[in-house]
Amino acid sequence: SSFEFWYDTIPRETAVARHDLYTRRELLSGLPGQTVGVAASLLKVRGPAYLFSGTCSSGAIAVGHAYREIRWGEVDVAIATGHDNALVAPLYAMYRDASLLTREETDPQRAVRPYVDHSTNAFGEGALSLVLEERRHAEARGAPILAHVTGYGYGNNGYHPTTVDVAGVRPSEIIQQVLGRAGVGVEDVAFVVGHGNGVHLSDVSEENYMRRVFGARSASVPLISTKPIYGHTLGASSMINIAAAALMVRHGYVIPTINVDERRVKRAAHHQPNRGVERPCPAGVAVSYGMGGHNTVLLVEPPAARAGG
Numbered sequence: 001s002s003f004e005f006w007y008d009t010i011p012r013e014t015a016v017a018r019h020d021l022y023t024r025r026e027l028l029s030g031l032p033g034q035t036v037g038v039a040a041s042l043l044k045v046r047g048p049a050y051l052f053s054g055t056c057s058s059g060a061i062a063v064g065h066a067y068r069e070i071r072w073g074e075v076d077v078a079i080a081t082g083h084d085n086a087l088v089a090p091l092y093a094m095y096r097d098a099s100l101l102t103r104e105e106t107d108p109q110r111a112v113r114p115y116v117d118h119s120t121n122a123f124g125e126g127a128l129s130l131v132l133e134e135r136r137h138a139e140a141r142g143a144p145i146l147a148h149v150t151g152y153g154y155g156n157n158g159y160h161p162t163t164v165d166v167a168g169v170r171p172s173e174i175i176q177q178v179l180g181r182a183g184v185g186v187e188d189v190a191f192v193v194g195h196g197n198g199v200h201l202s203d204v205s206e207e208n209y210m211r212r213v214f215g216a217r218s219a220s221v222p223l224i225s226t227k228p229i230y231g232h233t234l235g236a237s238s239m240i241n242i243a244a245a246a247l248m249v250r251h252g253y254v255i256p257t258i259n260v261d262e263r264r265v266k267r268a269a270h271h272q273p274n275r276g277v278e279r280p281c282p283a284g285v286a287v288s289y290g291m292g293g294h295n296t297v298l299l300v301e302p303p304a305a306r307a308g309g
Contacts, residue, residue, distance in 0.1 A: 039081070047075055056195070056232075057154075057290035058082060059128070059239030060298060064152035066132040067298075076137040082239030083127035086232070095121060098162075100199060112228040113259045115207075115271050118200035124231025128239040130246075147246035150283075151178040151299030162291055164202050168209030171287060174297045175213050178285075182299055186214050189221060190281040191254050191272070193241040195289040196225020197232055202289060209287075210270075222272035228259045238288035242298050245284040249302045252281050 033051045040049040048069065052061040059082020066078035085091070095101050102122040104111040111122035131143075138145055153174040159165045179186065194206045210218040226240050233240065248254055253276055260273035286298040 043079075054154075054294045054296070055290035055292050056197075056234050057238050057288045057294040057296045058084070058235035059237070060242060060286070060288045060296035061154060061238075061294075063130060063132065063149070063239065063242055063298060064154060064296060067149045067152050070132060070134050077131065077133040079129055079131055080239070081127060081129040082233075082236040084125075084233060084235035086123040086125045086234050092123070095123075102198070110228075110259050112198050112225075112231065113261075114194075114196040114198040114225040114227060115203050115223070115257065116260055118198055118203055120198045120200075121227075121232045124227075124233045126230070126233050126236055128236050128243060130239065130243060145303040147249050147300040148303055149298060150184070150301050151182040151297070153178040153297045155295050157293035157295065159293055161293065164205045164289060164293075166201050166205050166208065168205045168207075168212060171205070171289075171295045171297070172209040172212035174295055175209065175285060175287070178297045178299050184283050184299065184301075186217065188282045189214075189285055190279060191222045191224055191245075191248060191284050193245050193248075193284070193286045194223045194225055195237075195241075195287060196223075196227050196257070197289075198225075198227065205289075206287070219270050221270070222254055223257075223270055224255060224272055225257045226255075228257065238286070238290075238296060241286040241288060242300070245286040245298065245300045249281040249284045249300050252302075253278050254281065 032053065036049045036051045039045070050062070050065065052058050052065065054061045059080065062080040062082065066080045069075050069078065100121050102111045102120050104122070108122070132149065133143065135145070135148070155170055155174045157165045157170045179189070192210065195202060196206070206223060210221065210223055214221050226244050227237065230240055244255060254272055255276045256274050257271040258274055260271050262273050281302065283299060283301050286300070288296045
């Protein structure tokens with residue numbers, strides 16, 4: 001198991017004389033901050049090391065915090081990781097009892113169908129890390145730059161601990177704030193990578209924040225979900241959205257939302273159904289929802305979009 005791996009690895013890698021410090025399981029498994037503590041000890045990190053718990057938005061919160069610390073001059077480089085243990089019995093049972101698991105029982109490739117018939121969640125499991133770095137620092141070491149993070153916003157719905165505000169008011173406010181602070185117009189946004197988990201109220205909320213932010217143009221701005229491909233990886237899902245957005249603005253290519261039945265969706269083109277398309281991407285937005293009312297928004301632009309920073 002993952003615990004035995006860490007239990008065996010830490011004494012060997014850190015060469016600590018008092019190995020008895022690691023003989024009690026509670027020291028590793030009982031404290032939430034120990035995950036990042038283990039990573040810091042293995043990587044010899046001596047700067048800031050944090051753990052953020054924002055349910056499905058956790059990865060994006062980590063990226064946003066790293067972005068701000070770099071802008072404030074606190075650090076030159078940061079590693080942000082999103083991960084969760086999705087495939088465990090208690091969590092699975094909780095989602096099942098709340099009717100938040102997919103109804104698809106025959107074809108796993110079609111288990112997640114967001115924005116279509118609200119198939120609800122199918123779990124995936126994994127982790128993703130992104131390196132955030134001050135531009136000059138990255139260029140000095142010859143690092144390939146995927147995208148430029150130009151904005152971050154977080155806010156809570158203050159509405160309900162387990163469901164979303166269907167009107168999409170708070171997400172729309174955060175998107176508008178992020179765009180305004182970055183000096184990016186809505187006409188420059190080529191796509192939005194949405195939360196897209198297939199839960200009915202969540203899907204409706206996303207359609208509504210798109211209308212609030214983009215107005216009449218919302219029908220032509222793709223609202224994309226990566227979850228039909230990767231499943232819902234919970235804390236890693238928001239990190240996947242950011243990585244997808246970064247790659248899209250870098251390559252000028254908008255990925256599709258798969259499993260969209262174009263005959264059943266009034267605004268199917270709005271979700272870039274089933275086929276990707278090459279198009280200029282001056283800016284892209286990644287949105288994540290998290291149970292508990294969490295909302296995160298990351299704005300990314302192509303790597304050559306702005307000098308410095």
